[in-house]
Amino acid sequence: MSTISISAAGAAMPANPARSYAQGATVEAPWVRMLLIAIALGFLTLFLFVPLAAVFTEALRKGWEAYFSAIVEPDSLSAIRLTLLAAAISVPLNLVFGVAAAWAIAKFEFRGKNVLLTLIDLPFSVSPVIAGLVFVLLFGAQGWFGSWLQANDIKILFAVPGIVLATIFVTFPFVARELIPLMQAQGNEEEEAALVLGASGWKAFWRVTVPNIKWGLLYGVILCNARAMGEFGAVSVVSGHIRGQTNTIPLQVEILYNEYNFAAAFSVASLLAVLALVTLAAKSFIEWRLQTDAPQPPEESLP
Amino acid sequence: MMSAVIPYAKTPSAPFRLMPGFHLSLGFTLLYLSLIILIPLSSVFLKSFTLTWEVFWNTVTSERVVASYRLTFGASLAAAAFNAVFGGIVAWVLVRYRFPGKKIIDAMVDLPFALPTAVAGISLTALYASNGWIGRHLEPLGIKVAFTPLGVFVALVFIGLPFVVRTLQPVLEEFERELEEAAASLGASRLQVFAQVIFPSILPALLTGFALAFARATGEYGSVIFIAGNMPMVSEITPLMIITKLEQFDYAGATAIAVVMLVISFILLLTINLLQAWSKRRAYVERS
Numbered sequence: 001m002s003t004i005s006i007s008a009a010g011a012a013m014p015a016n017p018a019r020s021y022a023q024g025a026t027v028e029a030p031w032v033r034m035l036l037i038a039i040a041l042g043f044l045t046l047f048l049f050v051p052l053a054a055v056f057t058e059a060l061r062k063g064w065e066a067y068f069s070a071i072v073e074p075d076s077l078s079a080i081r082l083t084l085l086a087a088a089i090s091v092p093l094n095l096v097f098g099v100a101a102a103w104a105i106a107k108f109e110f111r112g113k114n115v116l117l118t119l120i121d122l123p124f125s126v127s128p129v130i131a132g133l134v135f136v137l138l139f140g141a142q143g144w145f146g147s148w149l150q151a152n153d154i155k156i157l158f159a160v161p162g163i164v165l166a167t168i169f170v171t172f173p174f175v176a177r178e179l180i181p182l183m184q185a186q187g188n189e190e191e192e193a194a195l196v197l198g199a200s201g202w203k204a205f206w207r208v209t210v211p212n213i214k215w216g217l218l219y220g221v222i223l224c225n226a227r228a229m230g231e232f233g234a235v236s237v238v239s240g241h242i243r244g245q246t247n248t249i250p251l252q253v254e255i256l257y258n259e260y261n262f263a264a265a266f267s268v269a270s271l272l273a274v275l276a277l278v279t280l281a282a283k284s285f286i287e288w289r290l291q292t293d294a295p296q297p298p299e300e301s302l303p
Numbered sequence: 304m305m306s307a308v309i310p311y312a313k314t315p316s317a318p319f320r321l322m323p324g325f326h327l328s329l330g331f332t333l334l335y336l337s338l339i340i341l342i343p344l345s346s347v348f349l350k351s352f353t354l355t356w357e358v359f360w361n362t363v364t365s366e367r368v369v370a371s372y373r374l375t376f377g378a379s380l381a382a383a384a385f386n387a388v389f390g391g392i393v394a395w396v397l398v399r400y401r402f403p404g405k406k407i408i409d410a411m412v413d414l415p416f417a418l419p420t421a422v423a424g425i426s427l428t429a430l431y432a433s434n435g436w437i438g439r440h441l442e443p444l445g446i447k448v449a450f451t452p453l454g455v456f457v458a459l460v461f462i463g464l465p466f467v468v469r470t471l472q473p474v475l476e477e478f479e480r481e482l483e484e485a486a487a488s489l490g491a492s493r494l495q496v497f498a499q500v501i502f503p504s505i506l507p508a509l510l511t512g513f514a515l516a517f518a519r520a521t522g523e524y525g526s527v528i529f530i531a532g533n534m535p536m537v538s539e540i541t542p543l544m545i546i547t548k549l550e551q552f553d554y555a556g557a558t559a560i561a562v563v564m565l566v567i568s569f570i571l572l573l574t575i576n577l578l579q580a581w582s583k584r585r586a587y588v589e590r591s
Contacts, residue, residue, distance in 0.1 A: 028493060037396050044393060047460055055422060097332065108325050108329075122340055125522070136557075140554070191322060196321070230417075232421040251421075257425050273422055280413055
């Protein structure tokens, strides 16, 4: 009983001992602190919280009934279905790629590794519009495979396969980006121990590697999924905007907005805003798990 | 087995040769990378080779396209600079001070990464339109934001917001407080400590964040097109010019502009890699 109260008292002490002997030149004056906090909060309020609040306010402007009827409208429902389908295909594919790439890069040394790392990051630095354009150049009527596809009656552009391809392109690096630093920090020792003890390669992977990287994996998947469901530019180029057929949720938002159907546009958009909030909550939870699980948290990386 | 296959590889430790799956994982990585990224991207360059130099040059230097570069790069630069200042303050406040709600605010900084750009676009447009929550108060002052280049700037500030904060935060957290105390004990004022001790060591990270925000802003499409108004010569961004050409079935023209943007992206990517290497070296020197 007494040990508990002692540790509780210990936890209540200031975390940073430097503070106890801090002088005027190592901390800011109180008014400077207050001013900086006020500027930071003002900036974030103006650019983050107000825009987020506006989505929900505008969505509910005409009441809950109008809100729900905008979402269960057939075109919106088909947009939701297509978005879920595109994410259900692109996220697992990029997950398998991410694990394979992280395994090769983190567990082995080879020439050209830095070039490979840069190439994996490429989709982040390419404009989403160009990501869409490349598939138009490949599969469009004037494209490289255009006439062959037409002769064989295969539709890629302005159809679901094109949307899936564009989504895979823009979400390509997410899982690999999270796993590479994590697996590099963990090293090879545990897998090597399993192999020395007679485990097969696959068994070592499933029993040793996967449990070690599960939170990092989930982190990458969540970010990948958020982008897959929310991608606008790339999908907009390849979709053809056929209502009820090739519209994803973000494209449906655009169509409703351009028809001045603002309340409906914001209602559908609020689904994506909720997805963003769930993503952030899940992300914070996993960061907390990663910090408690691993002695060394992975490097903060930008999606 | 493996050791016989890759004898030239630099080995960090002898038993690593035990690790299986090198060829399988690297082979799959390269195949997937080529199919999804490299071959599709190379189609842009190959298509541009079918243009004559004159057509290419006339397309990428036409008046309307040049106006779009000016807006895209000007607004991106301004937004990244704005984010460097205010993102820097946010990072400082989140690392150094304690205040209620800090954890939630810290988590919310990533909102622009998670919120789809189209949602951000319509929301900002609704806010800054002349009847919106914010636009209503700016209109009497003669400031128009929505459907002007200023609107483009606002959208680019939103999407670039997390970059500076997230690159500065870890650097500030690892910063040695002892250095500040040493400077203080030698008689430096707080402002001198900041300007001469803290600022030089966070500068590489600050520039990296700035460059990341800038690179992201130049390619941005979804959040901008709603608020920009898209008037030719005034508020058209370069990615929109690609879309416009595509809608006119001018694939060659779209490709020419895409090549210009891709080359600029590659230069930015290279710059960012160099900045990050500098940032890491700076951190290493400080620790040792």
